[in-house]
Amino acid sequence: MLNNVIAIVVISFIIVGSMWGIGNLLNPPRENKIEKSNDSILIVAQNNAFNETNPTIFVKESIPTKLIILNKDFVKHDFVSEGLGLNSAYLTTERDFVTAIASDKTGEYEYYCSFHPSMKGKIVIA
Template sequence: MSMRHRRPHTALIVAALCLVTTLTGCSDSGGGTPSSSTPPASASAPASASPSSPSSSESGKGEVKVTIKDFAFHPATFEVSPGTKITVTNEDSATHTLTADDQSFDTGNLAQGKSATITAPSKPGSYSYICSIHPNMKGTLTVR
C-alpha cells in the first residue's frame, strides 16, 4: 500500500478518536455540581409527605427530620406546630448549619454525619432559614 492511501485512513482514525474523546467528556459521570433534576431516592431520606421533593410540606406534631445533602435542605420547606422538635442531620462532606434569618433557631456547625435537634418557635409564622456557611442554601419553616 502506498503512502498516499495510508494518510486518509490515518486522518479518519484520528477524527474518530477525537469524536470518541469529545463524547466521553460530555457524558454524565455523576460528579460536579448538583443539577436541578430530582436527586435519587435514598433509604436514609427523611420521612415526609413527598420524599422525592426537597420543598415538600410536612405537618409535624412530634418530631420532624431535615437532612442536609448535596448542599440543600431536604425538605427545604415544611410546616410544624409550635414547639415541634426538628432533628437536622448533615449527610454532606462539608460542614453546614440550619440558622433562622432572625436567629430564633440555629443548629450551630454540623460536621459530616452529625445531627442537632432544635425546637420550632412558639410563635406562629413563616421563618426563613439558611446555612450560615453557604448562604445560597435556603429554606422556610412555617409554624401554625
C-alpha cells in the first residue's frame, strides 16, 4: 500500500516535470525571441525615452519591417505614428506590441508617446 502511494507520487512528479520541460521548449521566454530576431526593429521605452535617444527609424519603401515596442519602464507608454497608422495603445511594464512598418510611399513620419511629449522621433521611409 505504502509502495503504491510512493509510486503514484513519483510518477506524478515525473509527469509534471516533463510537461513543464516541454512547455518551456515550446514557449521560450518572450525576451529571448526579441533578442534573437535580427530582421526587426526593437524599440524599448525606458526612462521616458525610446531607445534612450528617440532615434530616427529608417525603413525601406515597400519592404514591411517588423517593429517591436517594449515597455521596460515603471510607467505606461504607447507608440503612435498617425501618418503610418500605428498605435500600440498603452503598454504597462514589460508589455510589448508587435507590428510592422509598411508603406509604398517614401517620406518622413512622426512617432511619439502620447503620455510624454518629449518621447518623439521620426520614421524615414526611403
